[in-house]
Amino acid sequence: MNKQMVFISYSQKDKERVSLFASLMAKNGFDIWMDVKNISLGEYIISAIAEGLSNVDIYMIFISHNSSKSPWVTEELNIALTKNIENKKPQIIPVLLDDCSIPSALSGRLYLDARESIQSALEQLYKNFRHIDVNSANTIISSQSPILTEVIFGLSKETDISIGPFCDGFTKDDLVNNREKVQRLLRKRANGILMNFVPLSDFDLQSPIPKYKNGVYDESVEKISGSTTSSICEKVMAKATVFNPDAKKLDELVKSKLDKLYVTSLSYIFSLPFQESDFDKRCMQRIQDNYSIISYDFEDGATIEYDSNFFVSIRCTPEQIQIKLQAEYDFTFSKKAVNFSPINFIGWLIKETL
Incomplete structure (x- = not known):
């Protein structure tokens, strides 16, 4: 049907x-x-x-x-x-x-x-x-257990070209061309990720930007410090969101392929099928009681150093729990992420809150 x-x-x-x-x-x-x-x-x-x-x-x-x-x-x-x-x-x-x-x-x-x-x-x-x-x-x-309903793969890469002082020979046009090259690369990687979860028939193969059912692709660019003093380059960031991901395929991808895909962050979104008074506050209390919180904001929630130079951000609302993984150095992210189990972490988080 x-x-x-x-x-x-x-x-x-x-x-x-x-x-x-x-x-x-x-x-x-x-x-x-x-x-x-x-x-x-x-x-x-x-x-x-x-x-x-x-x-x-x-x-x-x-x-x-x-x-x-x-x-x-x-x-x-x-x-x-x-x-x-x-x-x-x-x-x-x-x-x-x-x-x-x-x-x-x-x-x-x-x-x-x-x-x-x-x-x-x-x-x-x-x-x-x-x-x-x-x-x-x-x-x-x-159901009375949190359900993994979304996973967000965050990809990022800096341009190879910087412009400004001591960057002789490079122009703004060179930077734009290089940025577009990086964008194409990340889109290819994002499509590669998504094709592990989405049937080929659900892709728009005629679109230069990833388009598919049951998910969203986002892309942004920000200017950052370049390779020399006072110079600038650009950092391209992409997010590939998959709704209702296949758990087995997700586990295989995280454990074996992240280092090849320019993935620098992972977010797991768990939906809560129940309405418990102050559940979100009780979860945050459990974090506070067991970890040193190094930062907090509305978007990411409370951030802890889960392992050396490996950070987990936990954001709770009455309807969902978001767990975001990042590393201090992007090139170490894949090695750190393979040792983290979001299911086990969620189980620990809610163990004494329900």
């Missing part, structure tokens, strides 16, 4: 919560498409969106203060509404993330309320849209 294909429309600023929702849906039998909107809005992209919406069963729009300001979301909604009127497809399902107004074009439609809890919105989805075909819609709701 074919899976239902879902087009996810959202603001990049809401990516974390939307990705959690999407990964839980993928865990329960949906095919998810999340496009990264990192290029200018134009006629070609509009036609690509229209073609994409012609091939999905469900259009799910995540409504927030951020999405109300997004030209992408507005354009996708307009196209989806037109397709729905013409073809009775895709089915349109709004998901409310914030205390904000629902677009007038969606007024009167049944919506999912995710303002308080992603889990409750998923329960509402399965209750109110019973005709939607999923293989085991109650898996997450009935």
